Amino acid sequence: MSKISLRQLKHSYLKNPAGDEDWALKSLDIEWSDGGAYALLGPSGCGKTTLLNIISGLLVPSSGRIEFDDVDVTEIPPEQRNIAQVFQFPVVYDTMTVYDNLAFPLRNRGVSDRDIGPRVGEIARMLDLEGTLHDKAAGLTADAKQKISLGRGLIRAEVNAILFDEPLTVIDPHLKWVLRSKLKEIHRRVGSTMIYVTHDQTEAMTFADQVVVMHEGTVVQVGTPIELFEKPHHTFVGHFIGSPGMNVLPCDFGGGGPCFAGHPIAAAGAARPAAGYKRLEIGVRPEFVSFSDHGIPVEIEKVKDAGRYRIVDTRNGDVRIQLLVPEGMSVATGSAHIQFDPGHTQIYADGWIIGEAAL
Template structure:
């Protein structure tokens, strides 16, 4: 088991964008430290470099600069095998020509572990993964979910596995089994106290799996690392705010004047508690509020802002409305019983304690 640290990580690569086209990507000056024995999710939009980062950690690719440390020791120059990491891929990888037992035993056989030790270990891991019944079956005939379990099993069968890296492991799994498999992953992680890095573009997967979530933005930078609660409630950048939550945080351009936030089409007073000294009057602020914190009313109220209802989406438990005022469009989550009608007005209020303020891609409040 190990903590994982990346120092001044730098890598460029060409990604194939379908037929013949390629495009260069770059990850620069990236620093992360993940604690030992944690369930970590590396979350980001498709094509942001998550898989590259993962492959660098496992040693499948070598970064062009910076270093990778396991438990404080530099492993940048070590081979994949010497790092003792395991990796589970997007498409389940099993050795078709062996049965499940042979698959699980394969890494140990390569390490020349004694036969009876292999047998003990295979049974132990099969027990944890609940695949004892499958041991004699040809691995190629399993359903994807079971293949993925075998693949994970090969990863954790070595007693000295430092970390397990999972690259969108649920992509090809039957949706009905995704939940079970994710729970299994979490259970294995807890039971063995193993460091697991789980790469995904699905925030729901990330937030339910991880103790720590690291969010990468499109430009290959780390936007934020924190617990799921911190990520949700305290986004460091508008990107994180918008990326997390469904729908994501409303972000509106605004400027600050002596009286408050000026949105051109409307204005609101500066919330109590916001220290005016930390803010200077000026443009280029982004005002953020999550849809679920926007308060709404069918009637006009003092100090509330009038918006026009553009779209109403009814999820059954609540309604998501898209509201418009001037050039601004926001989303608001409103109670199911509110009889909102498209093209009618709706008055909204942004409670002070839920307002986030960004400037130049950074949180200032």
């Protein structure tokens, strides 16, 4: 078990990366504390898997360092890092039994059979694999195979970290939930640092204490699910997390405060942006937009029923603004006025949050 730190970590799959787009990872500095449950969340191609493979040692980064408990492990091969990794598609050794699969990492490290037995039994009990311990691994279901992959990681005592690369992709929906709670349970019991890569926000939010949101090779925000929801540090986080995503509206700074289409907007902690930005935007989640007697005039376009609430599409000029209306509340048609909750309205310069909220 250890703390994992990434220092100015950069990686490119090309030999001579030139432009910004050649870098799969653009200078990351992250610290993962010992025993935490983290999720790496981002769309496909944002560099999540690259980062995971660098942590496990399958990839050596182009530059920068990775440290376990302040010891530089950048050049150390995966088998010496004491890391477990569970892949998107279950990896089992087909010709071996479940027992042999679990024992394999220990046998490779020269552990005696007498010590392996009890350890395999313990892990099998933890993962509910006891009943199939002497079956061929090849014939098992995808979720059992994924448990074996996980078990091969857990079998080594005191793994530094367990890495998951979208492990539930091939699992049936009703088993996803079961397996996810199993992971939480194991995290509590084993106490290892766990890093879970996914592009599914629900998976990330339910699994992790801290979610690391990645976008185009950079980390845009690290925070608890609540922080990501309430104070997205980047408009990308606002779009990517939450359904529907955050409203992002063009903003100008007239008369000392932020304005949208000539209407002053109250945004808590909004400061005058430093000069030199190209684009200024207001971000407010549909949850924090409501109808009112006065405020921004909009045309109501469409009302979608989403179960416990309804999503209302409105329009001011060319700008679409969505808001959520609780079940049972009537929605007017035609013209209306809306207002934003000042405590949950942020100002973004070139995509990044500004003002005291950024601190």
